[in-house]
Amino acid sequence: MKITAIRAYQVDLPLKEGRYSWSNGNFVEVFDSTVVAVETDAGLTGYGECCPLGSAYLPAYAFGVRSGLAEIAPKVIGHDPRDLANLNRFMDAELRGHPYIKSAIDVACWDILGQATGLPVYTLLGGKAQEDVALYRAISQIEPKAMAANVAGYRDEGYTKFQLKVGADADSDIERIHLSAAEMRPGDVLVADANTGWTMHEAARVVNAVRDVDVYIEQPCPTYEECLVTRRRTSLPFVLDEVITGVDSLIQGLADGAMDVINLKISKVGGLTKARQIRDLCISSGIPMTIEDTWGGDIVTATIAHLAQSTPEEFSFSATDFNSYGTVDIAEGAPKRIDGRMRAADAPGLGITPILSALGDPVFDTYRA
Template sequence: MKINAVHVWQVSLPLNEGSYRWAGGKSVDVFDSTLLAIDTDEGITGWGEVCPLGPVYLPAYAEGVRGGIQKLGPHLLGLDPREHAVLWQVMDDQLKGHPFVKSGLDMAAWDILGKVTGLPVATLLGGITSREIPLYRAISQRPAEEMAANLRSYRDDGYRRFQLKVGGDPDEDIRRIRACRAILEPSDKLVADANTGWLPADAMRVVNAVRDLDVFIEQPCLSYDECLSIRARTTLPFVLDENIDGLEPLLRAAHDRAMDMVNIKLSKLGGLTQARLVRDLCARLGMLMIVEDSWGGDVATAAIAHAAASTPVRNLFAATDFNGYVTHSFADGAPRRMGGTMCLPDGPGLGVTPRRDELGPPAFTIA
C-alpha cells in the first residue's frame, strides 16, 4: 500500500456561544480548521484534522498547518501509511519541529490502518477500556456571576467536570473559582486553568485564597520553573499543559513531582503516535490525564474519543467533545455528547466519514 495523494480543505467552525475567551484577553470567534485526506493506491482513504486555538495560544497557527503540509506532502508520496515509525521519521527529517503540522497526517495514517485491519483506532492504540467517555466542559472567561450561570446550565445538561478559564485579574479569578465551586456538588470536579496567565505572585495569591476548596490548579504561569515554584507551595492538586509538549518535559516533570494530572493535546504532541507514548507513560506513573486537542470539529473529536477510550479508566479524568462547541458538522458517524459523556464511534479506523459534497473542492492536492 502506498500514499498517492494528500487533499487539504480549510473548514470554518463558528462557536455556539459566539466567542471563546481565556487568559490575557485572548479570544476566538470562528475556528480555522484544516481537514485532510490521505488517499492510497488500494482505494483506502484516511482522514485527519488540525485546529489550533488561534495563533496566540501554542506555537501553532492555522495557515501554518496548511503551509507545512505543502512542504511535507510530496515527501510522503509512495510511503506505506501503515508504517507509522517510518512515516514519522520522514516527517521529522523533512520538517524539524512543528508537531501541529504532522498531527493530522499521523491521524489519517491511523485511520487507514484501522480500515485495513477492520479495527477501531482505539483497539490499535492498546485496547478499548470504555466506550463511554467522560467529558469536561470549558467555561469561557467572563465575570464571575456569568461564568457560574454558564457552568450551572452545562451542569443541568449533564456535565460533571468543568474547566474554568481564569488567568486574569487575581481578585476576579478568586471570585470566579469560589462562585463556580459553590454551585457544584461534592462529587463534581473543577479545574481552574490559568493558561500561563498569572505572574507567580498572582498565582500564589489565588491558590492561597482558594486553598479550602476542592479545585485543581492548571498551568498557572508561563515557565515550567514558575509553575514548579507554585506547586511546591500549595496542597491543591496540580495540572500541567502547555509545558508538557513531549516525552522529555514529561520525564522531567515526573521526576520533579511537578503535577498530578497532565493535559494531553494531540496536535501539541504531533498526533496519535506520540500521544500514545505520553499517555502510556503517564499511566505507568500513576497520573491523571485529560485527553483532548487544541480544538477541532468532527474528525478531531473522533480522534480524541479513540485516544481517550483506550486510556486506562482510572487514569482518565476527562476528554473533550469539541464538535459540540461549534455550529458546523461536516462528517457522518462523529461522536456526540450524551449528558456528560460521549461514545466511541462505530466502525473501523476513526469511524467518521466527512461529507465531500458539502466540503467542496480541496484548497489544494498533492499527488
C-alpha cells in the same frame, strides 16, 4: 500499500455561544480548521484534522498548518501509511519541529490502518478500556457571577467536570473560583485553568486565597519553571498542559513531581503515534490525563474519543467533545455527547465519513508524479 495523494481542506467552525475567551484577553469567534485526506493505491482514504486555538495560545496557527503541509506532504508520497513509526521518524527528519503540522497526516494514517485491518482505532491503540468517556465543559472567561451561573446550564447537559477559564487579574479570578465552587455538587470536579495567564506573584495570591477550595489548579504560568514554583507553594492538585510538549518534558515533570494530572493535546505532540507514547508513560507513572486537542470539529472529536476510550478509566481524568461547541458538522459518524459522556465509533478506523459539501474544494492536492 503506498500513499498516492494528500488533499487539504480549510473549514470555518463558528461557535454556538459566539465567542470563546481565555487568559490575557484572548478570544476566538470562528475557528480555522484544516482537514487532511490521505489517499492510497489500495483505494483507502484516511482523514485527520488540525485546528489551533488561534495564534496566541501555542506556537501554532491555522495558516501554519497549511503552509507546513505544503512543505511536508509531497515528501511522504510513496510511504506506507501503516508503517506509522517510520513515517513519523521520516516526517521529523524532513521538517524539524512543528509537530502540529504533522498531526493530521499521522491521524489520517491511523484511520487507514484501521480500515485496512477492519479494526476501530481504539483497538489499535490498546483496546477498549472503557465503554464511554467522561467529558468536561470549558467555561469561557466572562464576569465571575456569569461564569458561575453557567455551571447549572452545563450540568443540565450532563457535564460534571467544569474547567473555568481564569488567567485574568488575581482578584477577579479568586472571585471566579469561589463563586463557581459554591455551585459544585457532590461528585462534581472544578478546574481553574489559567492557560499561562498568571505571573508567579499572581499565582501565589490565587492559590493562597483558594487553599480551602476543592479545585484543581491548571497551568498557572507561562514556563515550566514558574509553574513548578507555584506547585511547591500549594497543596491543591495540579495540572500541567501547555508546557508538556512531548516525552522529554513529561519525564522532567515526573522527576520533579511537578503535576498530578496532564492535559494531553493530540496535535500539540504531533498526532496519535506520539500521544500514545505519552499516554502509556503516564499510565506507567500513575498520572491521569485529560485527553483532548487544541480545538477542532467532528474529526478531532472522533480522534480524541478513540484515544480516550483506549485509556483505563482511572487514568482518563476527562476528555473533550469539541464538536458540541460548534455550529458546523463536517463528518458523519462522529461521537455525540450523551449525558456528559461520549464514545468512539466501533467501525473500522476512526469510523467517520467526511461531509464533502461541508469541506468544499481542497486548498491543495499533492499527487505522485
